Each structure stands twice: as structure tokens, then as C-alpha cells.
Amino acid sequence: MERARERSGEQVHVVVGAAGATGHRVVRELLSAGHLVRAVTRDGRSLPVRARSAGRLELVAADAADGTGLARACRGAHAVHLCAMPPLPSWRRDFPPMLDAATTAASRAGARLVSADDTWLYGKVDGPMTETTPYRPVSAHGVLRAWLAERLLAAAARREVAVSIERAGELYGPGVRSMIAGHVFGAASRGRRVHRAPCAPAAGS
Structure with missing residues (x-):
């Protein structure tokens, strides 16, 4: 896919955690918009068939927490979409190395890092949530999410990587738990x- 991108000038979007509830929908939307997509899963195969698109989708195996492997998977990327989601009980252990690996991989590729986030870091909010809503987490998981977001924003402030954080509330729909x-x-x-x-x-x- 890199050779094809170099010939055509098209941009490659890497989706980390492409087999997950958020990831495979991001893959589908990017393909629908006509982008070249490199879908990263642990085994390089487990992607919903409906998300496949001949000639515009590349499947790659990499562990989201393996900095070396992920950097290899993200070479030549225009954007790296971090959609990997560890099980809730292991967030504290697994999320930091995933975030660090994705930040390093995107930085080395000169790509924008797009992080799929949630709203736990805001805590209990009475009114609309906006980019200026303060972080007031009321749970340990919310505190972790706030800390991870600050790490990303600090990396962006140091100009190590361009960052976008996409936050959604509770997800629902087909195939979502x-x-x-x-x-x-x-x-x-x-x-x-x-x-x-x-x-x-x-x-x-």
C-alpha cells in the first residue's frame, strides 16, 4: 500500500484496534470516504467482512502496546486512529503503554494521532459537554482518562505529535456492548x- 500511496499521492489512515466496536466503524467510514486504510489488529485477520474493500484496505498484525511493532505498522501514515480498548479491569495496566506506543508511532511517521476517548473524565455534568468543560472525574477510571488526555495534550504542546481527541458518550448500536x-x-x-x-x-x- 505504501508504494501505491507514493505513486498516487493518496493518504493512508492507520486504524489501531480495527476489529473493535469503534475501530471497525472508523475503518468503514474511512473506506466510504475513499481513503486508503491500514487496519491493525492483533492477528492481522479478524476484521468484520462488511468492512473489507478490495484494493483500498490493508490488514496488518501488531500489538497496540508494542511500540516497535506499531511504529512499523504506521510507517507512511497520514493519520493514526487509536481505537484500541482494553477490558475495563485492565485499563490502568494496559492503557498507558498503548497510548505511549501510538504517540511514538504517530510521531515517527509524522502523522496526526486521533484518539478515541470517552466522557468519564468530565464526571457528573449538568449541561452540554464542550471542549472547555473542566475535568472533574468522580471515578478511578475517569481520573485515568483525564491523566491520559493530559499526556496527549502535553505531547502536542511539545510539538512531538499533532493530536485530535474524539470524545463520545455511551456507545450503542449493532454489535456494541x-x-x-x-x-x-x-x-x-x-x-x-x-x-x-x-x-x-x-x-x-
């Missing part, structure tokens, strides 16, 4: 009473 999907839509689809989805875990959880 989430609190809303399970507690609201899941119950409604079975004709049961819908209860309010639980809040983020309390601090220290």
Missing part, C-alpha cells in the same frame, strides 16, 4: 421495564 445497550435497549427489546443505566463507578473502583 455497553451499559445503555444492556440496561435500556436490551430490556426494551424484550418488552421489559426500562431502568436508568448505572452511573460510572464510584471513586476508587
